[in-house]
Structure formats: structure tokens, C-alpha cells
Amino acid sequence: MFPKEIEVILMRHLASCLAMPIVIVSPEGTLIYYNEPAEVILGRRFEETGELARDVWLPLIPAMDNEGNPVPIEDRPITHVLEQREPTHQSFWLRGMDGVRRHIDITAFPLIGQADRYLGVVAIFWESKA
Helix, strand or coil, X not given: CXXXXXXXXXXXXXXXXXXXXXXXXXXXXXXXXXXXXXXXXXXXXXXXXXXXXHHHHHHHCCEECCCCCECCHHHCXXXXXXXXXXXXXXXXXXXXXXXXXXXXXXXXXXXXXXXXXXXXEEEEEEECCC
């Protein structure tokens, strides 16, 4: 269920108004929201998936390096932020839920609320040239 923290609600609202693909993940790794531009890259509408647990959504969207080798889940930006609580950036190939392979750049950062409450991860990404 969607968190009730005001900062997460506001981040979701902001993401819904922007033209850049954005994903919001809870502190436990649950995919709690992605906006319409992210739907194009992830290959499925959010209304079709809804919230997804970490062990469900990460394997659904495999990442590969330039040689086609899998990028381990623990080496991906969102996982890095979940575990280290520090921002990171990476480029890799992503296979969306529609089966289409796209090269993306992704920047992920911790969502920190008032009183230093850790509220999860925000990831902004875009299609890029390999």
C-alpha cells in the first residue's frame, strides 16, 4: 500500500507532473510508483503492475553491461542506495517488461524526509546512446 509520509506523497505528485522517467522505491525495496515516462522504458503501465516487492520487480527488469553480461542486482543503482544510502549513477542496458532492450543512464538518490527520516529511493533515468 502507498506510504502516507508527506514527503513520499509529494515526491509521487512531483514525479507524476514531470516528463522525465522516475521510479520511487520504499526503504524495504518495494517499487511503490513509477510515472508515465518511466512506463515507456520499463515496458508496462504502473496501473498494470501496481506496487511490487523487491524480489519480484528487480528480476523482471534485467540489466546488462555493454558486453551483454548481467549486472548483478546488488550492483545496480537502486540497490546501492537502498544499502548504502548514498547517491549513485550508472549506465547499462535494460530489458523492459515488454522485452525491448534499451540503453539507459540512471541516477538514484536516497529520499530523506524531515528529521532525517530515510523514506526510500528515487531514481531518475533516461534512454541514452550506448
